[in-house]
Amino acid sequence: MKVKNLKLKKGAGNIRHIVQAAFFVIVAITTTASILNEKGLAIPFIPDASLHAVCPFGGVVSFWQLLNFGTLVKKVHESSVVLAVLGLLLALLFGPVICGWVCPFGTFQEWMGKLGRKLFGKKYNNFVPRRLDKALRYLRYLVLIWVSYMTIISGKLIFQDYDPYFTLFNFWTGEVAITGYIALALVIVLSLFVERPFCKYACPYGAVQGIFNLFRIFGIRRNAPSCISCKKCDKACPMNIEVSTSKVVRDHQCISCLECTSDAACPVSATVEMLALPGSVKDSFVKPAVKSADKE
């Protein structure tokens, strides 16, 4: 059994953090430049794009209007639709990589979470009772249904007033509703206790992406015979998924961050990997109750 060099693994894990930081900086610069441009303070060489123009969720909530009437929801631009399509294709192949690798608000929550981890150590990300946590994770589908319905009947971006992501990048512009500030404050505080609380419980785009976990083409597979049941994969998962008891991770909350894989947390090579998944969805829910089942 090969146990990989931990230093090398850390380097591999950092790739995701670098990609996340890069997307965060790009979105921050672009949206700030756009706001300054509106105020007559254009920054040369920086493209003019509002947060709505670079958020794929605007494209998702516009689909109904686009298909029926050929128009977009107010404030949404064609670029959002391009990103939405790109996000859907990536999700179909690899699951919610947008959440795990791209979304600047997910990155922001992870940064806040680092502070929480320092404050609470091992207790961090384990405060919410399991049952309650499991039930709360379906809340984001209710948010998705409400946002989609309200956007369809009004033709407006209803979620903007409650969106902590919009607030984060626009808090200084005067365009943010009080509910947006409250939502952001709540997410910041919760992030000190729970990893990615907005993603887990409230993000409507995360809900859309999460559905693809059920039939994505590439997924996380655990090789049971080589698994040493150290549960490092479980501890590494920001979404509290029990990778160590799954054959294939089809959990609707997986964000495809690959933190659980043998490239990062798993100390045994070729044990937890991102592979093309030939099996059916039904296979994914088969959890090995006893060790012998693992070895099938």
Next chain:
Amino acid sequence: MKLTIKSMGIIVVGAFVVGIAGAAVLGFWKTTSSKQPVAIKEGEFAGLPNPSDIRGSYTWADVAKAFNFDVKLALDAFGATSETEKVNTLETIYGEAGLPEGVEIGTDSVRLFVSLLTGLPHTPEEGTILPSSAIAVLRENGKAETSLIEAAAAKAYDPAAAASPAPASPVPASPAAASPATKSSAPTPVPAALSSTTTISTSTTVKAESAVVEHVAAPGTITGKTTFKELKDWGLDEEKIKTATGGKIGPDSSVIKDWAAANGLTFSELKVKLQELFPAP
């Protein structure tokens, strides 16, 4: 096939670079709006820009360019100082002026102003009013019927009158009885004493409606807040409604005016068609 963290990083970044570049080449990558309102789809004004589609993100220059008038008229009308200012700044300026509850000078006021200036149809939201400086501009340059301009004048907000120590008397409801508004300088944020008793619709076939803050319309009277469910409650079935909307219909709780704007239809025209479906009183 196995994917590592490194290969996933390359795939994600590559997909975005290639996807965005490809969309840009194909002309799909647009991050700003064209600042050109949608065209009116039918009726005598078909093909002309729709004032109802003016957005808060438009600058005064964008509005003037789209509707082909001198930007100075808009600046004078609303007391704006720069043509590069966005029209939604009105909501901040007049929001701080202490207008009475239920009335507003904002983006919809600009739509109303453009409508009265150009003669193009627009049905304003209940509570939308104009500053008296806009009335002065409209009296001199407006192409809409005089009665419509005077109806707007009857409700106009006059900062000078609002600032005067004497208690202001309610503005007469009838356009004919309205006293002419005088042109004033830039709006001053002062408490306004203003009575709103009528709404103005520049659709030539629509009568003035009762402008209460809550939506209390007589059954069979379509207003800017009527929903599709109300139409059904008043006895119109879905098929009949579709004959007016062109074969499509929004969800029951959808406000018809919002639905029309979202779908590029002119509410004032749609309203007339829907109204015709009800038997005359």
